[in-house]
Amino acid sequence: MTKWSLLAELMSLSMLLLMFLYYHERKTAFSFRRRVFYWIFGLSISSILVNIVCVYTIVHYDRVPVALNQLLNTLYFILVLLVSSTIALYIFDLILEHVYRKDCYKKAVIGIAVLTAAYLIIALTNVWTGALFYFTEDGHYARGPLNRLGYVILGLELVMVLLCYFRNRAAIPQKVVRVIHTLPPVVAALACFQFFYPEILFNGTITTVVAFILYSNFQTCQVEEDYLTHLGNRKAFISDITLKIRSEQPFQIVSVSVRHFSEINQKFDHAFGDDLLFNIGKWLEGLPGHYRTYRYSGVSFAVIFPYQDAAEAEVRVQEIHQRFSQPWYCKNIPCKLTACTCDVVWNGQLWTSNTVMEYLEIMVEMSKAGGNPLIRFNNAIAVSIEREKYLEAVLRSSLKEDRFTIVLQPLFHCRKRMFCCGEALIRLNDYDGTPIPAGEFIPIAEKVGLIDEISWVVLDRVCRFLANHRDLPLESVSINLSMQQFQDPSLLPRIETCLQRYSVPRGKLKIEITERVIFQDLAYVRDIMEQLSRHGIGFYLDDFGTGYSNFSVVMRLPFECIKLDRSLLSQLIENQNSKEIVRDIISLFHNSGFRVACEGIETAAQSDIVTALGTDLIQGFYHARPMEPEAFAEFISGYRPQP
Ligand code: C2E
Ligand code: MG
Ligand code: MG
Numbered sequence: 265m266t267k268w269s270l271l272a273e274l275m276s277l278s279m280l281l282l283m284f285l286y287y288h289e290r291k292t293a294f295s296f297r298r299r300v301f302y303w304i305f306g307l308s309i310s311s312i313l314v315n316i317v318c319v320y321t322i323v324h325y326d327r328v329p330v331a332l333n334q335l336l337n338t339l340y341f342i343l344v345l346l347v348s349s350t351i352a353l354y355i356f357d358l359i360l361e362h363v364y365r366k367d368c369y370k371k372a373v374i375g376i377a378v379l380t381a382a383y384l385i386i387a388l389t390n391v392w393t394g395a396l397f398y399f400t401e402d403g404h405y406a407r408g409p410l411n412r413l414g415y416v417i418l419g420l421e422l423v424m425v426l427l428c429y430f431r432n433r434a435a436i437p438q439k440v441v442r443v444i445h446t447l448p449p450v451v452a453a454l455a456c457f458q459f460f461y462p463e464i465l466f467n468g469t470i471t472t473v474v475a476f477i478l479y480s481n482f483q484t485c486q487v488e489e490d491y492l493t494h495l496g497n498r499k500a501f502i503s504d505i506t507l508k509i510r511s512e513q514p515f516q517i518v519s520v521s522v523r524h525f526s527e528i529n530q531k532f533d534h535a536f537g538d539d540l541l542f543n544i545g546k547w548l549e550g551l552p553g554h555y556r557t558y559r560y561s562g563v564s565f566a567v568i569f570p571y572q573d574a575a576e577a578e579v580r581v582q583e584i585h586q587r588f589s590q591p592w593y594c595k596n597i598p599c600k601l602t603a604c605t606c607d608v609v610w611n612g613q614l615w616t617s618n619t620v621m622e623y624l625e626i627m628v629e630m631s632k633a634g635g636n637p638l639i640r641f642n643n644a645i646a647v648s649i650e651r652e653k654y655l656e657a658v659l660r661s662s663l664k665e666d667r668f669t670i671v672l673q674p675l676f677h678c679r680k681r682m683f684c685c686g687e688a689l690i691r692l693n694d695y696d697g698t699p700i701p702a703g704e705f706i707p708i709a710e711k712v713g714l715i716d717e718i719s720w721v722v723l724d725r726v727c728r729f730l731a732n733h734r735d736l737p738l739e740s741v742s743i744n745l746s747m748q749q750f751q752d753p754s755l756l757p758r759i760e761t762c763l764q765r766y767s768v769p770r771g772k773l774k775i776e777i778t779e780r781v782i783f784q785d786l787a788y789v790r791d792i793m794e795q796l797s798r799h800g801i802g803f804y805l806d807d808f809g810t811g812y813s814n815f816s817v818v819m820r821l822p823f824e825c826i827k828l829d830r831s832l833l834s835q836l837i838e839n840q841n842s843k844e845i846v847r848d849i850i851s852l853f854h855n856s857g858f859r860v861a862c863e864g865i866e867t868a869a870q871s872d873i874v875t876a877l878g879t880d881l882i883q884g885f886y887h888a889r890p891m892e893p894e895a896f897a898e899f900i901s902g903y904r905p906q907p
Contacts, residue, residue: 271665276468277312280305283479297482300354304475307350311343312468319465325403333399334391341396342828347471349380352421354478359428359444362435362507364555364570367886368428373425379417384688386410415455422448435511437503443481447474492538493545496558504556505610505617514571514611515555517620518584520548521628522563523602532597540594547587551580554732564628571609581607585638604631608641623649629892650667655708658694663717668692670725671890674899675861678875678884682905684739687776687883688726690718690891706746715746723762725893726773731766733897742774742804747781750792759801770800774824777803779811783823790821792881796823804861808832808849819856825881829866836873847877854878 284305318336321328356372363369390396395410395429429436429444436444450473458466488500496504508515522544529537541563551558555568571578585605591598606627608620618620626649627639639645662668669691672682692700709715722743730741749755763770775796782789782805794801802824809832818826828849835842850860862874874882891899 267463268323270316270319271464272314273315273465273468276472277309277316279472280309280468280475281314283475284309287479297354297357299476300350300357303350304347304354304471304478307343307347308468308471309474311340311347311471313341314343315465315468322405325405326398330399330403333403333405335606335766337397337405338387338390341390341414341817344386344467345380345387345417346415347382348418348421349376351471351474351478352376352425355447356428358440358482359425359432359436361440362437362504362513363432363453363509364513368431372424372428379420383417383747385412385414412459415459418451418455422451429759431476432511434512435507437507439481443477446856447477450474450477489546490559493542494560494567495545495549496560498555498558498560500556501558501560501568502617502621504568505560505620507612508568509615509617512612514609516569516571516577516580517566517606517608517610517624518569518581518627519560519564519566519606519608519624520544520584520588520603521565521606521631523604523632525563528599528601536594538598540592540599543592543594548584551583553580566624566738571611571741574609577607577609581605581638581640588637596622596738603637604628605638606631606637606641611736626652652708655700655705655854656712656714658700659705659709659712659714659718660691663714663721665723668721669717670722670727670729670893672893673883673890674896676871676887679880680905681886682737683900683903684737685774685881686738686896686900687743687890688722688741689742690722710746710748713748715751719743719745720758723759727762727766727768729893729897730772736897736900738772738900740772740774740802744776744806747784750777750781750789755792755798756795759796760799771802774802774804776827778806779808779814780820782817783812783814786817793822807863815852819858823858825859825861825865827861827883828879830884833862833864833870833874837869843873843877846874850878 287301287305310859314336318340321333322334325333353373353376356369356376360366360369360372369828370418386393386395390398390408393408395408395882396413397408398406399409400406420604425444426448433441440900446855447746451470454470454473455464458470488497488503489495490497492531505515505517522541525537528540541559545557545559545565548565551557551567553569555570558566558568560566567580567584569577571577574873588601588603588605591600593599604627606624608623608627610620623641623645630645631637631639670688671691672686672688675685675687676682677684690702690706691704692705694700706715709718726741726743730738752758759773762768763773777789786849797803803819804827805821805823807829808818808826809829828846832842832849836846853860859880860878861881861883862879863883865871865874865886867886871882871884871886888899
């Protein structure tokens with residue numbers, strides 16, 4: 265009679281129980297895979313327990329009825345096979361997660377079902393056939409001719425897994441590939457061991473090792489799950505996009521970024537905000553035909569759909585977009601949300617997941633900037649994004665190579681009939697010599713955080729110019745500053761240092777800021793302006809009429825001069841109304857003690873009108889275009905006041 269060692273089975277049982285306890289503690293969404301994993305635990309634990317009991321009943325056959333021994337051993341044989349079939353099902357689900365075509369999955373399920381059913385028939389009829397095992401007349405346990413059939417079926421399932429793996433290699437995540445590379449050799453080695461040492465019971469150990477590998481790789485890992493919504497997180501989103509592209513499966517991404525969500529958090533509380541985000545995620549997850557849903561950043565969700573045709577894709581975008589025109593309910597409180605919906609389709613383009621993420625982020629920005637709540641990716645967007653990326657590279661290298669230059673545009677003093685000041689404007693040529701308009705590269709420099717460095721170059725050049733031309737009859741030269749420079753704590757010392765380095769009187773430098781800068785953080789900007797004004801540095805308000813045109817706020821800030829934007833003055837000749845408005849604006853500012861400059865004056869007629877309306881200064885191509893610093897110096901010194 266064989267003496268079986270139960271030590272390995274007992275150790276495996278305790279390992280499985282421990283894993284199960286840890287696993288059960290985690291509260292996550294009850295996905296199909298999680299359900300299957302519960303089955304793996306349940307079946308494995310039961311099979312080991314039944315095995316232990318069987319060893320007892322076989323050894324003590326004289327005290328146990330044969331029928332009970334038959335029943336327990338049959339149960340054990342069935343359980344062992346169910347464990348291996350459930351594990352195979354779990355692995356198929358992992359492998360085929362990112363594959364749209366489910367025919368492979370169906371074949372795998374049918375294959376497992378057929379093998380399991382055949383085995384079950386053999387196991388259930390074993391009592392008559394004795395194919396797997398039987399009991400001799402004196403009650404001893406004996407192996408039947410098909411005793412090792414379980415191993416054969418395990419081997420067949422392994423072969424099916426490997427076939428499926430090789431057929432869908434491109435769509436399988438790296439983590440699954442790693443597991444597929446380790447699992448079969450480990451299982452084969454353990455099975456061989458069992459084959460050669462049948463007296464050491466080892467089946468439970470094989471299952472435990474497999475369960476442990478799957479558990480540690482896929483079931484404990486929250487790395488790819490969003491903690492709040494249980495949807496995929498940014499990491500999962502990026503890796504799924506990579507897989508879809510690699511496996512050449514066209515897809516559509518519809519992303520939704522909720523705007524002004526901080527207002528919800530403030531109005532209610534953060535827990536309410538979290539619940540609302542959870543509800544949005546749940547709704548998106550419930551959309552039919554989707555592949556997976558993600559929360560890829562705080563208030564940004566995305567759904568990946570398999571892409572079939574444009575009409576279907578459009579229906580999906582519209583459904584999501586329309587949903588955000590309806591209120592969302594959270595704790596029975598209706599909340600109206602604004603969101604921008606972006607639609608991107610990948611159908612074979614030469615993109616990477618990074619490209620897709622970049623496009624999505626830029627589309628959200630475009631939607632915010634343009635106030636358009638629905639943006640579909642198209643060629644024009646791709647071209648502008650590529651141009652932006654190119655310009656960013658040019659800006660970076662130009663900073664390193666000191667390729668920026670400045671031009672100075674004279675401002676005409678209407679009463680004195682001469683040029684009294686100038687504005688410094690940055691210039692940059694592309695490497696082929698084509699000028700890049702400031703209006704194009706400045707916003708990019710602001711976005712990528714380079715405007716600061718660029719503007720310091722301008723400050724330095726202006727101070728150098730003023731130092732080299734001390735005798736020019738020039739009141740001042742102004743430079744343009746952006747918000748980022750206002751936020752730079754070294755703003756004042758930097759300006760001071762630069763003025764001192766070139767010994768330029770403080771009053772000679774003026775700073776132009778726009779209303780956009782003011783309204784980003786009014787209190788902060790006022791504070792900085794007051795500090796700089798106390799140091800003798802004056803401010804001009806640039807582009808008045810393009811932004812908020814909030815007189816009451818502007819009037820409370822220490823500006824010396826208000827520059828009316830070109831757009832405000834473009835209708836002066838044709839439109840009497842526009843003339844009256846500009847007259848009122850000028851007199852309002854005059855009454856409050858500000859000087860007024862008119863920008864973008866291109867013709868004599870425009871110049872005459874704004875002069876008649878009372879402007880103090882005129883800046884525009886009619887009087888003088890921006891020019892190189894030396895040309896500007898010559899222009900100013902050589903200019904004779906007109907009668
Ligand atoms: P801005 O400060 O309002 O500068 C005036 C812009 O109007 C300049 O364009 C100038 O060339 C243009 N301009 C002047 N007279 C006329 C005219 O009669 N007709 C027309 N059509 N345009 C005229 P530029 O140099 O392309 O600059 C565009 C904007 O870029 C500037 O507007 C300013 O906001 C920004 N910018 C320029 N240089 C700098 C800089 O060094 N730093 C920062 N932060 N921004 C700058
Ligand atoms: Mg300006
Ligand atoms: Mg301007």
